[in-house]
Amino acid sequence: MPDIAAPRRRPSFERIGRWVGGLALAASIAFIGERLWRLDWSTLQPHASWSFAGAMLGAALLFAAADRALALGWTALVDPERVHPPRAMARIYARGVLMKYLPGSVFQYVSRQVEGAKTGIEHKLLAKSVAIEVGLHLVSSMSVAAACLAFDRWPVTAVMAALIVIGASLSMRRPLLTALAFQIIAFGAFAAAAALIGAAVLPAGATLAHFAALFLLAWLAGFVVPVAPGGIGVREAALLALAGTSLPAAALMAATLALRASSIAGDLGYGLVTLGRRDRG
Template identity: 35%
Template sequence: MPAMRRGWLTLAGAGLAIACLVLFSRQVAGLVSDGSIDLLGALPQLVPASCAFLVAYAAFASGWHALLLAGRVPASWRVSSGIFATTQFGKYLPGNVGHHLGRVALAASYGFPGATVVATMVVEAGLVVAWMAVLGLPLLEFWLGRLDLDVPALVTALAGAGILLGGASVVLHKQRRHPRIAALLEAVDPLLRPDRRSKGLLAVSAALILAGIVLSALSLSLLDPGGTLLSFDAFPITLGLFACAWLLGFVTPGAPAGIGIRELMLTEGLTPLVGREQAVVIALTFRILSTGSDLLVFLAGLGMLSGARRRHPG
């Protein structure tokens, strides 16, 4: 993709994020001025929700560590998790790619082979996107039901599978025309065609990433003081909503940490479940929680890497 086109996409993504953030901020300001919401009342839910979010972080870091082991990188859990944790705060930099670039650079400073690190991150992103897409299907069925469209769950599942397969087909087709995609797929290939040990590690990584996603959605649900989002009927919808909001923020270039976009989507999605006022409070509190947790994880990562010996290849 030409640099000029990438620049325009990033600018458009940043504009979309700013517009969403302004709309969400106006909702918050309007409800606060009317006395319709009490932000201080949401603070007690922050403790259990933060615990779930931090455990989710550990699951994600462990998932990447398993991929490194599958790629024959002799990394300790402390160092790999420290790298993962330290660089996550980079997603708040303009462009929404700082955490990815930072992880590659920091891993290289500890002697990790760059091609393998990139390959593990591509597989990691693929697993996350695949899980998020699958977990987002209940939300699609929920909204189809609200539109009085009687669509069987099997049809919804098949449609989701078709979208995933279609996306994979596009990537494989573009492989012939784009050397960068071809190089990425070539680097990823050893991880996708591994021996029995690496197959097990790949499965462990997929399971840990799924656990991290579910725990993140649980953290969101725990912010509801009434407990509605924790119910058997509502949690799958909340999980799907979290997945869709994350995906939208992930694919939008120029939106640091998906800010604005995810809050607006969470507000709109949670409103049918808990009402507009409570949805705004939950979305705002979740952003505060996630940003605060990112900072804590960053500091923890620095502590994990302190004293670890850096080594350079060759």
């Protein structure tokens, strides 16, 4: 009677790795929930309305769309030849989006390094993509902030300039320029989210484009401080400091809190939806 080969078992270290990865992801979601729980929701009570709820929902969707654009930009850097399935690349990035809320602010990059290597991407290329991505964050956020400031005086010129840069970068089909284009789109979505929340909370005379520019500068401050998970605390302090006395304190606090809640909700929604697609094939 011929021997029946026993099914090959996965190496124990691989199973352990899957468990560790699952626990890290669960911890990330728990930290996100804890951050939402700790927010001072009473600040938003004076502004409670259906229109304000709609603005927060719209902002969350814009933050999720920004995550998608950033994922496409990262994919252009690490997989320019499109060797790997787009859905697999999206899941790698989505896991990192959730991991960034873990204390230390480095786990989003660690996660991409580990998951990307599992997919077959070289460690050196993954590490290089992080350095490039960080540099593009600085360039793109500052560029979109400048465009927001220019929008006050020359709205048509500012929009056309952004569209030309994005279109030209995408048409050249070079990984670096493609990543730049998607990052500009992402930070444009950030700015739109800030303007949307500002329209619902700030006084009628407030300049929304200027507020959006301040938010991008505050985002950058939160990004460069390594000890703040997801920029929490630093971004809010920077936005309050940058706005100073130009806006009413109560309205500014409400806008700051609403933006934080919307950004966390957008990250959580994007991460869970993207990861959940795996189970549906």
